[in-house]
Amino acid sequence: MGRRVEKPRNVRAVFTRLIAYLRPHTALIALVIALVIAATGLALLGPYLVGVAIDRFIARGDQPGLLRVTALLFLTYTLGWLAQYAQSYTVVALTQRVLRALRRDVFAHLQTLSLRFFDQRPTGELMSRLTNDIDAINRVLSQSIVELSASLLTLVGTVIVVLLLNVWLAAAALLVVPLMLVFTLRMGRGTRRGFQQVQANLGRLNGVIEETISGLRVVQAFRRERAALAEFERANFAVRDTTIHAQMLMTLLRPMLMVFSNLAIVFITGLGGWLALRDAVSVGVIATFVLYARRFYEPLLTLADLYNSIQSALAGAERVFDLLDQSPQVADLPDAVALPPLQGQVVFDHVDFGYAPDAPVLKGVSLTAAPGQMVALVGPTGAGKTTIVNLLSRFYDVDQGAILLDGCDIRQVRQDDLRRQLGIVLQDTFLFADTVLENIRYGRLDATDEECMAAARLANADTFIQHLPEGYQTSLAERASTLSQGQRQLLAIARAVLADPRILILDEATSSVDTRTEVHIQEALLKLMQGRTSFVIAHRLSTIRNADQVLVIDDGRIIERGTHDTLLAKQGFYYRLYMSQFARAEAMPHGTTPVTEAPGSP
Numbered sequence: 179m180g181r182r183v184e185k186p187r188n189v190r191a192v193f194t195r196l197i198a199y200l201r202p203h204t205a206l207i208a209l210v211i212a213l214v215i216a217a218t219g220l221a222l223l224g225p226y227l228v229g230v231a232i233d234r235f236i237a238r239g240d241q242p243g244l245l246r247v248t249a250l251l252f253l254t255y256t257l258g259w260l261a262q263y264a265q266s267y268t269v270v271a272l273t274q275r276v277l278r279a280l281r282r283d284v285f286a287h288l289q290t291l292s293l294r295f296f297d298q299r300p301t302g303e304l305m306s307r308l309t310n311d312i313d314a315i316n317r318v319l320s321q322s323i324v325e326l327s328a329s330l331l332t333l334v335g336t337v338i339v340v341l342l343l344n345v346w347l348a349a350a351a352l353l354v355v356p357l358m359l360v361f362t363l364r365m366g367r368g369t370r371r372g373f374q375q376v377q378a379n380l381g382r383l384n385g386v387i388e389e390t391i392s393g394l395r396v397v398q399a400f401r402r403e404r405a406a407l408a409e410f411e412r413a414n415f416a417v418r419d420t421t422i423h424a425q426m427l428m429t430l431l432r433p434m435l436m437v438f439s440n441l442a443i444v445f446i447t448g449l450g451g452w453l454a455l456r457d458a459v460s461v462g463v464i465a466t467f468v469l470y471a472r473r474f475y476e477p478l479l480t481l482a483d484l485y486n487s488i489q490s491a492l493a494g495a496e497r498v499f500d501l502l503d504q505s506p507q508v509a510d511l512p513d514a515v516a517l518p519p520l521q522g523q524v525v526f527d528h529v530d531f532g533y534a535p536d537a538p539v540l541k542g543v544s545l546t547a548a549p550g551q552m553v554a555l556v557g558p559t560g561a562g563k564t565t566i567v568n569l570l571s572r573f574y575d576v577d578q579g580a581i582l583l584d585g586c587d588i589r590q591v592r593q594d595d596l597r598r599q600l601g602i603v604l605q606d607t608f609l610f611a612d613t614v615l616e617n618i619r620y621g622r623l624d625a626t627d628e629e630c631m632a633a634a635r636l637a638n639a640d641t642f643i644q645h646l647p648e649g650y651q652t653s654l655a656e657r658a659s660t661l662s663q664g665q666r667q668l669l670a671i672a673r674a675v676l677a678d679p680r681i682l683i684l685d686e687a688t689s690s691v692d693t694r695t696e697v698h699i700q701e702a703l704l705k706l707m708q709g710r711t712s713f714v715i716a717h718r719l720s721t722i723r724n725a726d727q728v729l730v731i732d733d734g735r736i737i738e739r740g741t742h743d744t745l746l747a748k749q750g751f752y753y754r755l756y757m758s759q760f761a762r763a764e765a766m767p768h769g770t771t772p773v774t775e776a777p778g779s780p
Contacts (some may be wrong), residue, residue: 192495196315206272213265214324218260222339227251227725229466237461265324269595277312284308292507293573299534299657307501314494322554328480331479334524344459347467350445350510351474354438361434363371375420398489443471465492508575512593520680522549523584524570530578531569539565541734547711554716554725556755561717561731566770567683570713571600575592583681601706603677605686607666614643615650617669622677630676637672637702639665664699671702682712728752 198676200207208569227247230497231328235244248743285308297351340348351478390397390406397406452462522546532538547553555563569581581588588596610615618630627635631650634640642665646652674682684703704724716722723742730738730745730752738745738752745752 185654191435192499193501194607196276196495197305199279202270203272203275204683206268206275210265210272210324211327213261213268214327214331217261217265218328218335220254220261221332222335223254224251224258225466225469226339228469229460231354231462232465233460265272266554268322269320271314275778276319277316280498281308284312284498284663286503287502288545290509291504292509293568294507294533295504297391298520307498311494311497314315314491315498316362318488318491319493320447320635325480326488329480330483330648332477333474336470336477340470340474342467343463344453346453347446347463350449351442351467351471353445355685356441358435360748361438363424376417377423378421379416381411383417384409385412386410436640440472441670443468448473450714508572508593511590515590515593516598517583517591520599521545521550521584522680523555523582523710524681524713525582525585526569527582528579529569529576529581531565531574531576533565538577539734540569543731543734543736545727545729545736545739548577549711550709551726552707552712552724554714554722554728555731556716556722556728556752557731562734563731564685566731567685567713567715571602571683572596574707598677599680599681601674601677601681601710602683603667603670603674603685603703607663609654609661609669610665611654614652614654614669616674617654618676621673622678625676630672633676634669634672636675636705637668638699639668642668651770667699668702670698671706675702675706680710682707682710684712684714686715732756 231244231247232239233252237245272444288304326619337348337352339350341472386406386409397403406718446467448466450459450467453459454461455463482519524545526543526545529540529543530538531540543562543566545553555564555566567576571577572581572593575589583591583596606672610620614631616629619625621633627650631640633641634650643650643652714722714725716725716728722728725742727739728742728745730750732751738748738750740748746756
């Protein structure tokens, strides 16, 4: 009940696309329709048989006839129950097949979208579309559509039967319908507004919960538990108050509609009694009308309940389809070619780029890396270092200029071929909730266990893996929170070793570890970089000293380039960075790590 009620912008388009997912299951749909008709027909037959029993057998004292019609009535209701059960089972099977296909399409489509798309949308919103909005479609397919069809069939069938039985009693039964419709529409507007407010407050509450749990370490470190609880309570009380208000409006709807339906039954019995006294109708017909009145008003109550649910569910479906309509901003060209094995030459030719319009991050960047060279990127935070490697990986496309690999523009080749020859080790290593072995195998999915273990040995990761409870078969917790930062980095390096890339990207891969751990990681990285073109976003002096080129980036431009020694000799920007951070780091006692960094560190 506590969900927002939102109208879709284009109902016809949503239904058309849902039908496209239903089309492969026409046999099941035909079976559902047949079962709905059968269940509705049997439900309408029951009250008619009751009237027959009263007029033909009870009034005449015909016990054998009464026994026969009772048995037929029992059979009718039993078959109706079986038809409803079969209908429910078939609808569930149909719905889950459709939802499976829809979830698969949405998840597969997400894999094709560019990072720019994810930069602009919260993860929670995307997860909501895969869960809550698809669950809304589930309600449409498994409940609302069937209930709507059955209710409409029941209404039409009931109207036809009562008109055939007696026009005057039918008029009495239909007298209150306009009142019920007006009341439902008025109440619907109020409940819609109420549940919109409920959903807004639920969103705020979920945001508080997600933020607090994700940042629990910080909350506890700064003793902010009481403040976090107070913020949660404010959001929680808001949800409680708006939900009570919305639920009260919703719960008022059905009792009021029941009052109208009971009023109609009063009309039927009063008019029916008056007609019976004049021998215009029989008692059985009056009893049949009372039963049919119950059958008639129940679908109206159901339709009133379904009104908001269907609107909200279709709006959820529209949001899902809107996600499927998103196009990747970085896509292969129709004539994209395969990328042959690289020698490793990288050229940035006057590259301009910005994550947002009118906010350039790189401005006319040009560089050349020869095969096998190690290129270090240094500069202040936000200078554009990570952006350079993001463009090289083609997570984004350049705005101006070109990036060439062995003389081929990376926009002209298939992304799969490009990234197959790239290896990336990031500062924040992402490991999956799987075994250590499978996390290493992520670098090349067809690798054998022996190849994965060999990669771990080359990455200096085998020693600590052997000390884990189950070695390579140890299951890691979410984001490998049970491992140290250094251990996670070594697994990331092992993954890159297994991938055997021609071009290697290291994004501050040792910045978050202590000096002793850094030694092991540096040994692994040196093995990994041998014979490969490497781009290293530098953080520590030991990495920069070994570079063939050091590119100093500031405000999106390369302002200095050269080796470590030549740049020091110039006593320019790089020299000032060295003196502010690197010289201090060298002066510290062996085995220690600087606690703070000077402003403008690489």
